[in-house]
Amino acid sequence: MTTVGLIGLGAMGSGMAASLRRAGHNVQVFDVRREVAQAFAAEGGVAHDTLASLGAACDVVVSVVVNAAQTESVLFGDGSTAGCAASMKPGSVFVMCSTVDPNWSVALEARLEGMGLQYVDAPISGGAAKAASGQMTMMTAGKPAAYAVAEPFLNAMAAKVYKLGDSAGAGSKVKIINQLLAGVHIAAAAEAMALGLREGVDAAALYEVITNSAGNSWMFENRMAHVLAADYTPLSAVDIFVKDLGIVLDMARASKFPLPLSSTAHQMFMQASTAGFAKEDDSAVIKIFPGIELPKGKA
Incomplete structure (x- = not known):
């Protein structure tokens, strides 16, 4: 069974994680507020204390943080704490849900592919209530192989998953x-x-x-x-x-x-x-x- 991890249990991420759990997936979570991750796991799922351990445990990692800088930190660390990219298994998929410069997203896809990882450019819209009910919108772009792994999780989190291109950038x-x-x-x-x-x-x-x-x-x-x-x-x-x-x-x-x-x-x-x-x-x-x-x- 493919395992999904979600990073960032804020207004949108908490609802998205709950939608994944409701769909029957094995959901692993990380949040800088450990108590928030533990509270989620108490209802079903696994809370990780580090990004590296979440990355190692999951086939698909969904990132729901504020911006490109936080996404970089989640993936590659912040100088003192390791990110998740180095521990992710070859062929694993990173799903990026933040609002970012499209050119940055294109560059990130190339960087991750160089590490043997796959990428889906997948910004989200709809607000916290729609995220919680699984009714939000995802604007996605990615290679077919990445979709093949990530699509069940995208569909669990969103009512509308738009496929806008076969490489990063179009979603953003x-x-x-x-x-x-x-x-x-x-x-x-x-x-x-x-x-x-x-x-x-x-x-x-x-x-x-x-x-x-x-x-x-x-x-x-x-x-x-x-x-x-x-x-x-x-x-x-x-x-x-x-x-x-x-x-x-x-x-x-x-x-x-x-x-x-x-x-x-x-x-x-x-x-x-x-x-x-x-x-x-x-x-x-x-x-x-x-x-x-x-x-x-x-x-």
């Missing part, structure tokens, strides 16, 4: 374009709600009307609910879009392609971050607008 490009839209939609939603508040419109009434009108977006409906509840608990933090829209702009800059809306949205998230809201939910970008009184939520 599509995810970056998704993040362009997500970031711009959140920024636009915040701007619209802020204007309504400035003009004295009842926030709950505005939300009700917009979510039943043509101006609605998934992001308006989801994120402005956080604003109405005055709940800025970071399901996805402001700094995630500082990073992701930065990658969007880097990709476009390389081919001299103009992205005026993305540039403006990026500046809005940068402003929110430097104003002290970096670790708050990305809906906190609304806090950059002056002269408005935000909803206080229910007492």
Whole structure:
């Protein structure tokens, strides 16, 4: 039986690991917070204290960390702690679920292949609730041999697994374009709600009307609910879009392609971050607008 390991039991990773376990797979986990990994294993599965031991035990390793730098650390270590790549068996598959520069993903595939390992470029989308229910989306690219090993696990974690290319890069490009839209939609939603508040419109009434009108977006409906509840608990933090829209702009800059809306949205998230809201939910970008009184939520 093929064994799967998952690294990173955060908002998305914990749900993905649970989906794998629910599908009957032998799930091995690692998280820098050992108590989180142990809590998962108590319900079924194995918690590893080191990345190296997880790598040695698994045929497929799924990485659900924040960015390229953390992925590098997971694979190759951080100078003081070994990563998982050196201990993985030849032919094992590394599935990378972070939002990264597509060119970095292409280079990673070549580096891992040089070590005798296989790679699937597999960014994810859908949020924590869909990850927990196995209903999220995966935007994947990889060689057929890598898919042959990893596909049962991809299908267990996601309702939609899009195969976008037979080598790394295409999955990350599509995810970056998704993040362009997500970031711009959140920024636009915040701007619209802020204007309504400035003009004295009842926030709950505005939300009700917009979510039943043509101006609605998934992001308006989801994120402005956080604003109405005055709940800025970071399901996805402001700094995630500082990073992701930065990658969007880097990709476009390389081919001299103009992205005026993305540039403006990026500046809005940068402003929110430097104003002290970096670790708050990305809906906190609304806090950059002056002269408005935000909803206080229910007492």
